[in-house]
Amino acid sequence: MQAQSRLGVSGIGLGAGSGEEEHEAVVRELTRGHELTARLRAEALLALRGKGQAEATATFILGEVSRTFTVCLSIMATAGAGTSSPRRPETPPDSAVSVGAPPLRAREDNVPRKRTLTSSPYDDGFQWRKYGQKRINNTKFPRSYYRCSYHRERRCPAQKHVQRHSAAAAAGDGDDVPPLYAVVYTHEHTCQDSSPNTDLPETTPDYFLESPSSLRRRGAQAGAATQQQQQQVVNARAAMEERERQALVSSLACVLQGKQCYDDTAAAAVGAAAAATPVVVDGGEGLDVTDYDVTEPMVFWGAPFGDEGNNSYGATDVDTVF
DNA sequence: CTGATTTGACCATT
DNA sequence: AATGGTCAAATCAG
Known part of the structure; x- marks a missing residue:
């Protein structure tokens, strides 16, 4: 593919070019691979949506591939840190880049944000x-x-804002290039941290247990559910999700071992749970599928981005800067 | 019937 | 006053 020819011209061959050039070329190719993996992943997930185990398997394998690129890029970044010349930040794959344009001013709420x-x-x-x-x-x-x-049942604070980036799309390679979207994530997910209901206060507000529309509809009616009934609902949901999680674990264990998994129950549950459920392998080590997403390693959580510019993270960036 | 989405109104910030 | 962010009634969809 393109990568190979580019490698050639960039002189990454043995002994050719400076170490720094080689480093940059490797990073460039890894970035390209990362980007292509992300696109393949998006296409595959689209094609396999609702296909149960196939979807879960594709998610897992492509996630692993993506993670591999990520690790390599991370290693390269570390290796390059010692070089004398100042290095501009690595350009993440365009399928999930840290938006490089104008730094964003810290907001009053001090909420960590990341942009991709x-x-x-x-x-x-x-x-x-x-x-x-x-x-x-x-x-x-x-x-x-x-x-x-x-957000409601587990009080997960995670949010994201999505806005299509018109300039980048217009500047694309052609019609087959998918449009790009600027995504701003705020707060980390806490919905996968622990068992769902343990951190709920004893008097869980109705708001966190029932959808707003449902609450409104029922609000007029006299008998609102008791807190005990609500807690039962939460517990039931948690139990169901735990079963799905276990099914996903066993299915992915099959995949890891290269075996076909014929457990219908597991396969069915995988489709439902693959997207959002953390996977725990035998050692109990967390193996969050979402961690493999290309957005993760190339962006970061921390203080709000930047310290200057306007307060609208992405308002003008999205359409005009790229 | 229930949960998700749409959309205009409202609020907070600059 | 202008703008972005959120709310909530109305509506849609499964």
């Missing part, structure tokens, strides 16, 4: 629920606001 540019903003391994959409000044496409689907 991706062609598959909805296949990030988490389940999201849209809660708003807004037209942003001087941009062609509206911005959509999403919250983690477990």
Whole structure:
């Protein structure tokens, strides 16, 4: 593919070019591979959506491939850190790049944010629920606001804002290049941290147990469910999710061992749980499928991005800067 | 019937 | 006042 020819011209052959050039070439090719893997992943997930084990297997394997690229890039970044010349930050794959343009001013709320540019903003391994959409000044496409689907029942604070990036799409290689979207993530997911209901307060507000629309509809009715009934619902959900998780673990164990898994129950559950359920392998070590997402290693959590510029993380960036 | 999405209104911040 | 972010009633979809 293109990568090979590029390797050739960049003189990465034995003894050719400086070490720094070689380093940059390797990073460039790894980045390219990472990017292509992300696109393949998006395509595969689209094609295999709802296909149960096949979907889970593809998710897992492509996640592993992606992770491999990530590890290599990480190693290369570490190796390159000692070089004398100042290195600009690695350019992550365009399928999930840290948005490089104008640094963002810290917000009052001090909420950690990360920005990515991706062609598959909805296949990030988490389940999201849209809660708003807004037209942003001087941009062609509206911005959509999403919250983690477990925002309510597990009080997961994760949010993301998705806005199509028109300039990047227009500058693409052709019609077959998928449009890019700027995604801003705020807060980390906590919905996978622990058993779902242990950290709920004794008096869990109705808000966290039932959907707003459902609450509204039932609000007029007299008999709201007792807290005990609500807790039973939470426990039941947690038990169901735990069963799904166990099924996913056993299925992925089959995959890891190169065996076909014929457990229908497991296979069925995998389809439902693959996207958002952390996988725990035998040693009890967390193996979160979502960690393999290309967005993870190339962006970071921490203090809000940047310390200057405007307060609208991405308003103008998305449509005009790229 | 229930959960998800849409969309205009409202609020907070600059 | 302008703008972005969120809320919540209305609506849609399975």
